[in-house]
Amino acid sequence: MSSPDTAQPRAADAAGPAPPLGPGPAASGGRLVWRPRGTDAVQTTASLAALVLMILVFSVLDAQFRSWDNVVAVVDAAAVLAVVTVGLTFVLLLGAIDLSVEGVIGACALTVALLVANSRTGLDLGVLGVAATVALGAAFGLLSGVLSTRLRIPSFLTTLGVYAIGLGVATILFSGERPIVEDPWLGDWASSRFLGFTIVSWVAAGAILVGWLIQRYTRVGRYAYAIGGAEDIARLSGVPVARYKTAAFAVAGAFYGLGAVMATSQLGSGVVQAGSGLNFSAIAAAVIGGTLLVGGRGGVLQSMIGVLVLTVLQNGLILAGVSPYAQQAVQGVIVVVAVAAATWPVRHRLGVVK
Amino acid sequence: MSTDTAPEVARPSEAPRQPDGSSRVRRELVRFMPLIILAVLLVLLSLRNPDLLTQRSLTTMADSAAPLMVLAVGITVVILCGGIDLSIGALASFASVLTALWVPSMSGAVVVPVVLVCALAGVVQGWIHIAARVPSFIVTLGGMSLWTGLALAFSGASTVAVTDIAALRWAFTRIGGTVPSALVIALGVVVVLGAVMRFTPFGRWVASVGHAEPAARLAGLPVSMVKIAAFGVSGACAGLAGVLLVARTFSGAPTLGESLLLPAVAAVIVGGTAITGGHGGLFRTVVGALIVVLLRTGLSLIGVDAGFEPIFYGVLIIIAVSVTIDRSKVAVLK
């Protein structure tokens, strides 16, 4: 070899093995600062810091906030949002977005209310009804996924369409009369408690665990990262991208279905608007937690931090006696300030931020 | 280093590669697809309800489309930069409240301060996004709450009626008895902004930032300024949309424009602008806005049953976008 390449310290034992290299700054040379390197990690740390700060401030401001009862209240209030956000996380990991949440939840809420013992139909399917509802949610997700991948159009619009379709299905199922849930088992989800927390909260905890396992140990989860990280490369490597994208949407839908069951048990009847506001909150929670919209970053657990940030903030503002007229403005400012403050010291090391 | 690595090849553009002649026809067809789909939709809907094609009905539709168009055109600039602005609906509401409050003292000139205030609001959001490196999604999410909160505070949480509506007559009248002035204003915005994008470097800068921000920055483009300006434009458009809304509803209210956010983004996408930034344009958004308005209002008028209306809407909007989108240019993955 006659042209010495940029020289190397170990030119002598060139053919020998390179020293072991783990991740870390030393290995990251050669890249410019605004590459999205670890942006999600910073975001997660930032929101974790913001969460801790918020908890501290509210604890000082209000004794009620520190009470065990309030902890339970926060957890109960976070349950449905958490489950929905777990589902949404899979879609965000793909780099896609899902706007169908409220429609799917509406349709599923009516479905579960009509399938278990209720005031309108003679059915009493119990667990089966719940399972069928989760399956319906998955089917809606499947629809979003199939439409996005087969027609090759942005998920923003397919899911907007599926939202409308879900809403339509919910309206048809509703047909003017709200089915009141009379199934004591489902009713118990919201009212009976185990170790202080409602069953709904435990279901949520289980769902988060399942979500994390899916993310960590299944193809759907791992490929969601691959697709979100670099879809074209995943395709080049022989990953059946369309299939796993669709699967991720379906998984998300199943979680929305479960969320609808939980909400229905809390509300006591089949409500078309059971999911109102959830879509936006779930996206916000995920992004705040570090599951960024660019895809492949963050994950279920990170998103949960975002869920807690939002829930604690809402709870804390009420307890701190902030006027309902001002709450909205205060909440928006706090989210931005908290995230900005927490990222501030490291802002120059962040990648391209969109 | 090889410059044509895998990702380049894997672009969907490779798939339908065809000899020159027919591919040019296809490309042109794709370019005009949004217009074609608009015409097709109009014809289909008017088959069910012939009244839809009357001049009165069309001008009415144009009226409805104008504020949406202005909003959508504004957010197009932000989306082209690769960002998102969730605050436009709330900002339009805030603008409507300001307009209603200021008309008594300022009459028709109210549009100037309102647009300026909203542009400033956009600039502030853009600046926070740049300076603190907070994702635009989060900044504008916060902005959304803040502007709504301020609108609630300024209006005393109620509707502010405009008694002297003649002051805003210019924004809601028929020029020559037929042409809706709101549409003319909206198109004026599009033309002016379009000219700026086309005849000054701004348009290229926006596209460069959207396509490849690192490269744009290293070429010495004023990336931060471009992004802040984009948010400013988006804010200004939201302000103008707020004024148009007041002219139409004779009052300002803290939730007046909220519901226009999703349709505005939908209009951008239906027009064929990539949600990931870079590719797209304002004129596409104009057609997108018309399609969205047609679907939003047209469907309820052809008398479909409850429940089926949203289903039709969902199906049609999916069909519309699957036909209009230019798959060779837009990174359709997201």
Add this chain to the structure above:
Amino acid sequence: MSDPVLSVEGLTKRYPGVTALDGMSFEVRPHEVVGLIGENGAGKSTLLKSLVGLVTPDAGTIRVRGEAVRLRGVAHAGSVGIGMVFQEQSLVPNLTVAENILLGAERSAVRGGIYRWRAMKTLAQEQLDKIGSRIDPGARTDTLTFAQRQMVEVAKVLTIEERITGEPVVLLDEPTSVLERDEIATLFAQIERLRRRASVVFVSHRLDEVLEVSDRVYVLRNGQVVAEVDPSAVDATDLHHLLIGRESGGSHYHDEAQRECDGAPVRLRVENLSTAGCTKVSFEVRAGEVVGVAGVQGSGREDVCRALFGAIRSSGGRVTLDDQPFRLGSPRSAVRSGVGYVPSERRTDGIIPPMSVAENLSMAHVGEVCSGPVLQVKRERGLVDHWVRRLGIKTPSPDTAIGTLSGGNQQKVVLARWMIDDDLRLLILDHPTRGLDVGAKSDVYALIRDLAAAGCAVLLLSDTLEEMIALSHRVVVMKDGEVVTTVETPKGAKPDPVVILEEMV
């Protein structure tokens, strides 16, 4: 001679305005390393891509072990035993090394749809062991260096060995252009090892490398094979001749074109510059002088350049440009003070692929083609045409998307971007010839010398020491973030690279 494993007949691929492959025919025999060389745009990559099903040829046949195949994609090509190493961009950045290596072919690491992380790491480790790499399979890919990622790429392609029964064909598209010397040696050792079980197609612009590893070399020009040579019978100069069809005259360093600049004023003075990766760096560059910065990976030389351009933050130091204090702010302010920068990662940092050649060319000094705020499209067209002609940029039209040009032509556009500024005072070149063919390289060398002759100061980081020595008046050597010495490299008295090499390590 045994039957070829892979043969190609009359392969043709046309793009609008270019014929990338023009009735190309070639073959690969068992256990053979075939070298492919050719100018930028000769069709090498297109050929390789059509062999893994990424490009659908317009005409021609591809035969694998005698059987004609229509390849549908990488996965399909893998199943018939053809695998390709792409550049570093073909790894998923947010996944671990192990996942990347096994992506899409996890085999026993995924049982019943469930990931078994331990098996995953073991399997990945097996692949890494094949090339003697000790990269941690659990590391996230975006924390690796260029070279490490390249190694992971190679490890990844070797997984096809396990997937097929016959002998695979491994296609390597410029695998060495971003590798350091010992890594190249490792790769070559691996190619030798591979030869026992597979055939290899190897593309490189470094002719000596090609001669070193190949059993047979095809020379490509304009989408056709123009020569098939036996490496043992030729040397790099012959190849060079074959490639560009003209004599490469002059001394080894072609340094006769270099101009003296002794009396010139100091253009750039750097004092005690510190960043995250370098400390208290001081040096100066005169107007018309080319100063090379040498150093191994981690020496901090890239940091210095980027800090000077404002692309990364500096934590201290004083810089003057023409004796005026020069604030290290942003690339924008640097550009406005007459500084230019050619980044090493051209595809992501240098060009905006979907935008036109004209737009890419005029973007940094768009003021040149504006009257007030208004773009003058005619004037821009004139300017672009001028530079396209002057630098011999091969493009169907100024409106062509720059992403479809060959690397050398892209790089010329990036250089032209800075050259249109008459007052360019300092140009920072970060590996400007990466991935360029010999012809394009000498074009770029000539451009750099022209620039210096016109009085521009040039700061140069380079792929090879020889290149740097040839172009520079002086070489600043860095080690561990500090300047260790400065080596004069005047015309006619160029030092041996070893002199600098010793200081670097």
Add this chain to the structure above:
Amino acid sequence: ADDSGTSSASGDGGSCSPEDITLIGQVRNQTNPYEAAWLAGGDEFAESVGLEQQHLTYDGDSQRQQEQIRQALAGSGMECAVLNVLPNGDSDTAPIVAAADEAGAFLVTQWNKPADLNPWDGYDRWVSHITYDGEESGYLIAKALIEQMGGSGGIIALQGILDTSAAQDRFAGLQRALSEHPEVELLDEQTAGFDRAEALNVTRTLLTAHGEHVGGVWAANDDMALGAVQALEAAGITGVGVVGIDAVPEAIAAIEAGTMTATVSSDGPWQGAIGLAMGYCAATGELDVADVANDDRAFFAEQFLIDQTNAAEFAEPELNMDDFECGSLFDRATGPIG
């Protein structure tokens, strides 16, 4: 858009033959029981006169409501159209009135209207504006709640969407009741946007904040009241009174079951039918709008407090078609708005 009430149609009232009349009912959505019942009532009336009601729903989206109305009125023959509209908010009424006036359609609006915009200001086809006295409703249920609490204790209030007059009036009613009962304390007031799920969450938080001090929950509508009932049930708290407004079937069932204390009837089916009936009578000429007293052109409709004593009567709301004879349209008017 005319800025004041000069109708472009001839001012001589209706001369439409019944079969030319188009009946249009517009509500927010058909996905809540109250508005679904409204449309059903409208359908029943339409059927009684041999016509069909066109349903329009706008999903709580003001812009869409405007667009729909305008577009619906852009057709031909709109001089014989009758609209029974629930404006999304106060701000939406003016443009709806203007659009109807321009098209010459007969219009009845309900619930939301700015105070300074009135049918008698020259609108000869805006037959009437009907609403319930929100202040009175809020007051009635507050009294019922306080009575149930035994005249003392703490109350938490769930407000509706803050910038609607319904929310503000009802809350004013609560405050009036509170001023009469100084020993009852308003512990907290929060908005839950008329939404059941939101009410559930807000109540949950308020219950931890105020614990056993909470003796009653005052909600600005039944949906929120039902959400509060669920929150109480989940928290295992009993004996806290909950009141709402609207008399949706589920609330009436809850009152019968004892989990809710009281509600106030807003008679959805009647509202859906009466608006169409007024317009119909005006269009056919059986009702001369000019003859209608101002007190009847913007009036509070009669409302009833429903508690355990009379819940059974309201369980199955039925329309009495006699209410919609042209002569008895204003029988439920209890007085002018103001």
